[in-house]
Amino acid sequence: MTFSRLLLSSVLACSVLAMPASAQITNGGEVLAQAKSAVQPRIQIALLLDTSNSMDGLIAQTKSQLWTLVNELAEGKKNGQTPIIELALYEYGNSTISVSKGYIRQVLSLTTDLDDVSEKLFALSTNGGQEYAGQVLTKSLDELEWSGHKDDMKLIIIAGNEPFTQGSVTWQSACERAKSKGVIIDTIHCGDADTGMRTGWKDAADCAGGIYMTINQDEKYVHVPSPWDDTLLDLNKKLNDTYYGYGAKGVQYKTRQAMQDSNASTMNKGAEISRLYSKSKSNYTNESWDIVDAYKKDKDAVMKMAEDKLPEELRGKTANERKAFIEAKQAERAQIQKQIAELGKKQKAFVAEKRKQMAATNTLDNVMVKAVRKQAAERGFKY
Numbered sequence: 001m002t003f004s005r006l007l008l009s010s011v012l013a014c015s016v017l018a019m020p021a022s023a024q025i026t027n028g029g030e031v032l033a034q035a036k037s038a039v040q041p042r043i044q045i046a047l048l049l050d051t052s053n054s055m056d057g058l059i060a061q062t063k064s065q066l067w068t069l070v071n072e073l074a075e076g077k078k079n080g081q082t083p084i085i086e087l088a089l090y091e092y093g094n095s096t097i098s099v100s101k102g103y104i105r106q107v108l109s110l111t112t113d114l115d116d117v118s119e120k121l122f123a124l125s126t127n128g129g130q131e132y133a134g135q136v137l138t139k140s141l142d143e144l145e146w147s148g149h150k151d152d153m154k155l156i157i158i159a160g161n162e163p164f165t166q167g168s169v170t171w172q173s174a175c176e177r178a179k180s181k182g183v184i185i186d187t188i189h190c191g192d193a194d195t196g197m198r199t200g201w202k203d204a205a206d207c208a209g210g211i212y213m214t215i216n217q218d219e220k221y222v223h224v225p226s227p228w229d230d231t232l233l234d235l236n237k238k239l240n241d242t243y244y245g246y247g248a249k250g251v252q253y254k255t256r257q258a259m260q261d262s263n264a265s266t267m268n269k270g271a272e273i274s275r276l277y278s279k280s281k282s283n284y285t286n287e288s289w290d291i292v293d294a295y296k297k298d299k300d301a302v303m304k305m306a307e308d309k310l311p312e313e314l315r316g317k318t319a320n321e322r323k324a325f326i327e328a329k330q331a332e333r334a335q336i337q338k339q340i341a342e343l344g345k346k347q348k349a350f351v352a353e354k355r356k357q358m359a360a361t362n363t364l365d366n367v368m369v370k371a372v373r374k375q376a377a378e379r380g381f382k383y
Helices: 003-018 021-039 053-074 114-122 133-143 171-181 193-198 201-207 229-240 250-267 269-279 291-297 299-303 319-355 364-378
Strands: 042-050 084-092 104-111 153-160 184-190 212-215
Touching: 042 053, 042 133, 053 084, 053 114, 053 153, 053 184, 053 250, 053 269, 053 364, 084 114, 084 133, 104 114, 104 133, 114 250, 133 153, 133 171, 153 364, 171 184, 171 201, 184 193, 184 201, 184 364, 193 201, 193 212, 201 212, 212 364, 229 250, 229 269, 229 319, 250 269, 269 319, 291 299, 291 319, 299 319
Parallel strands: 042 084, 042 153, 153 184, 184 212
Antiparallel strands: 084 104
16 A cells, blocks of 8 residues: 555544544444445335315225235335335315415325325315316425435326316426426326326326326225135234334324224225235334334444333343343244235235136226336336
């Protein structure tokens, strides 16, 4: 090594050592996060839902099929990495929202918190209004933090039933903005295909490299029962028992987890099982409130956590006892997830075979989920 290189190395090393410990950890964390994001691709999806009076069926189908969409996408890999899935949610066409805002509301920005997405989705209600598709597309393109990385998939899915041409902001200008950001636009017309084509829904999808789809928003999802359904739902209860809330919101978020299970059960058993599959995958992480996920991310931080921040089950325990408890729950969760995966293969194969004998339904699971997975595959995600 030359003297100049040795001197430069020494200066850099001294600079790092001169940082406060917290700065070293923070900066190191940022570097690690950036390195991880460079190899772990993202799939970003913004759902833009018409919540005017006639759209109760659309909202119900979205509630029922949210977890199916997440599961389908989570099964893919790109460059050997499972994608990070981020979802955002907008509602438009609802007269309870101010006309000055175009009857549009950002319900949720892009997030990996799947329970939050479910909670916000189940809180939606319909009311009459004007459906300004061009304006809601533009707002989502401008407001959300879209990735600039070439390996990431960025997608807007807009669903509704009124002409795509309403409002002062044109879908054509929104399309140009989407193309400049590398964002695809898929459109779902709730009605017949010809009407959607006449009213701009297909043109908007074609313009932004997306897929034009139609659904019958009032058609009901049909669950195909299998011999493993009840066993899978029992495993869901056992899975929940491995979560321990910590910090100010730990109890609240654990309650939210159970509430979203309950919300899924109000739709149909298929939605319950789809949610369970999502909860058993790596995309479902809750390190912000669950001590087991937090330990997996940062053992040292959990071991140094203040007593009053810990779950009740860990208070008063020694460091070794705390470590043993968490690692036992970690192993228990992994075993339950393994059982879910094994039974899930049997359940899915059984249902797929039964569905071959049934008439196809024109519901979200038969159009949106398949279309999005096809688009992901076209962009390098392997399924």
